[in-house]
Amino acid sequence: MLKPEDNALLTLVTGDAPMGAWMKQNFWIPAALSEKLESNEAPLRVKLFGERFIAFRTVDGHVGFFDEACPHRGASLALARQEDNALRCLFHGWKFHVKGEVLEVPTQTNDANAFCKTVPLKHYPAREGGGIVWVWLGQGRHAPRLPEFEFMTLPSNHFVTYKQVANFNWLQGVETTLDSAHVGFLHRSHIAGMGHIAHAAKELAPVYEVEEQAYGFRYAGLRNLNTTSRYVRVNSFVYPWFGVIAPRDDYQGGAVFFTVPIDDENSTYWTVRYRMDQAIERDAVTLFSDPADWPPKVPGAAKDNWGQDRDLMRNGHFSGFPQHITTEDLVICESQGGIVDRSKEFLNTGDIAIVRLRRILLREVRSFMERQKEKELAPTPKGQILDACPDRVMSDALAHQAQSPYDHIEYGAIRSKAGLLPIEQDWRSL
């Protein structure tokens, strides 16, 4: 159970909300699927943290990321023409290079070149990796390091990346990813016959052991199956929203789930599945069923119980959502409401990983708020321009402050595992 003000601090991400500011400043934000950005095509509209942006790929293959509203009078740059690695606004023809330079202001009668330099086009650095366009929405000159997870370094046929719009607050998605205790219930019908994960339905009260790490924490869900053997699932939470989840037992690799805020009550639910040892097959990757089922949309509206199939339940299906494990997760998160009221919960030992998640997120966001306050009180170094443009001049002192405290995380070494161990053996040996 949380105080209502802590629930607000954890969940709200739009406007001046500290959680949103912490995320934007310290982390690259997954913004779009790389494959959806086609060279010389219409810019893609992207909503993050309640704000509107566009992403586009030029003829030369560069990715641009701008505010959606034209800095002149707010026309949507999603309508803009692509011309020579630049966008030209349809309304009055102002032209913006992919790197953020304002090239032409044809409606200006005098000193047009000088005028160009004064136009406050909001543009943001973008990078690609793991099939994802990442954007940095923070302030200052130095962007944090890209999260170089294992899958980010693999050839493109070794991973698949999916995304799905989800109608709930970002934290509900992250909590569900880290909640081992629901697997044996909600997903019971899907996990039967799915290798080691089927053991999750044999012991429904996992014992948790949590270990904090520089990247967040890892935890083991321990299930004693009999007097000699134990099913161990070790998963990791990585700031600010990644769940790195153990793969099936027959391959080397993993699955990474992350829930990124569109606004306070809507999110993008991302999944990356990857194999280190060989190329991945799409249906093997989704683990369960026909790849045509993916992304596994919620089959109905809330008023119709999200399309739950009661006949199927009478015939033995546990949840009535035969589509996919992820469908079950999305339905459950949506059923909790746009933002679940955590002051009205009644938690138990099955929720230990979730409790730890909330505690460290609150700690991190509070220490970010402290640092921000100190910065505001500190005298402003000369020559600084603080804005979203990384190419502007800034003093070294401020550049140093702008670096992320998470830059030392070794993303490439974060891996999760599951399997059977003799009961007396430490789970860390897995």
Ligand code: FES
């Ligand atoms: S609104 Fe874009 S050029 Fe005028």
Ligand SMILES: [Fe+2]
């Ligand atoms: Fe789940």
